Every structure is written in structure tokens, then in C-alpha cells.
Amino acid sequence: MRSFTDAKAMARSLRSALGDKKLELSHGECLDIVARQFGLDNWNVLAAKIDAADGGKPAEATSDGIRLIEAIPILRIFDVAKAKEFYVDFLGFTIDWEHRFGDNFPLYAQVSRAGLKLHLSEHHGDAIPGSTVFVWMRGIAEYHRELTAKNYRYYRPGLEDAPWDARVMEVGDPFGNKLRFSEPNKADDPRA
Missing domain, CATH: 3.10.180.10 (2,3-Dihydroxybiphenyl 1,2-Dioxygenase, domain 1)
Structure with missing residues (x-):
């Protein structure tokens, strides 16, 4: 039985199955469909949930207390x-x-x-x-x-x-x- 952490594999399977039926959806569209199947708004929300489940915690601070979180261009x-x-x-x-x-x-x-x-x-x-x-x-x-x-x-x-x-x-x-x-x-x- 798959869980939400298998979302990428589920999206690939969905895209492949739809392709066999000549229905073309992008990988991103399939990710959004999988997210909605888990009751979430979109892939970004599910990706954050997967990251949290995988222990996606920020890096530990260095000995001087400095911890860099993320860069956003x-x-x-x-x-x-x-x-x-x-x-x-x-x-x-x-x-x-x-x-x-x-x-x-x-x-x-x-x-x-x-x-x-x-x-x-x-x-x-x-x-x-x-x-x-x-x-x-x-x-x-x-x-x-x-x-x-x-x-x-x-x-x-x-x-x-x-x-x-x-x-x-x-x-x-x-x-x-x-x-x-x-x-x-x-x-x-x-x-x-």
C-alpha cells in the first residue's frame, strides 16, 4: 500500500497509465492530481508534507550558533x-x-x-x-x-x-x- 511519501512514483504511474490511453498530462499536472487525492490543494503543499515526514529539518547550527536556512533568489x-x-x-x-x-x-x-x-x-x-x-x-x-x-x-x-x-x-x-x-x-x- 502506498502512502503520500510515494507521491512521485504515483504521479509517474498515473502519467504512464494515462499515456497508454492517449491522454497526455505533464508530470506536474499528475503531481497536483496525486496531491488532491490526499486532500491537499497542490503539489507544493504535499512536497512540504513529504519533506517534513522525511525529517526535512533545517541544518544544525555551527559551533558559533550560525545556521543558514535557505536562499531565495x-x-x-x-x-x-x-x-x-x-x-x-x-x-x-x-x-x-x-x-x-x-x-x-x-x-x-x-x-x-x-x-x-x-x-x-x-x-x-x-x-x-x-x-x-x-x-x-x-x-x-x-x-x-x-x-x-x-x-x-x-x-x-x-x-x-x-x-x-x-x-x-x-x-x-x-x-x-x-x-x-x-x-x-x-x-x-x-x-x-
């Missing part, structure tokens, strides 16, 4: 509609929250997918356009298929072999920022 955006079209509609991220200091103020928001969090900001000085975020991941071929199947008119990423013994897919947002997704070739590689 801030990416500069200039158009909220284009940012949502790219990060939500194309890349499949979820908007976690949005903040403005008042009416007609710049947006500051968090988007996430499968454990990765990004902050998007219209605020001058928060980030410099043209930044690159490097993301270790698993399932890059599935993610590549999902993105290319969307036939997004502004971007069709490639999937290439990288000199660091990995596969890489780079996408550029409408504001000059790049997300470089990379998966090590070896399943037991500790980088991802």
Missing part, C-alpha cells in the same frame, strides 16, 4: 502580467503570496514549484535584470517535455549535456533573467 520584473504568463502559465509555478505597500505600488511576490522558491520584484534596487539562478533538480527530461508541449510562443528551451556531468535546460524570462535547471547524470550524485 530575488528576480527583477517590469510587468506583472508578463511575469505571471512566464512563471505561472509557462513554468508551472504557483503564486504563494503578493505584497504591495499600497495602491499603485510595485509588486513583490513569491512563486514556488516542487520546493524551489523565487521572489519576483518590481522594486527598483531589489535585483539587477540579467541575473542567472542555477537550480539542481531531478526530472529534467519530464520538465523539458512539459515546457515544450506548451508551445509557449516566446521560448522553446533546449535540453543539453553539460560539461559538469549533467543535463541542463536554460530558460530566459521576459526581463533578461535566466533560470538554469540542471540534473546530474548519475542517480546517486549528491548534488541533486
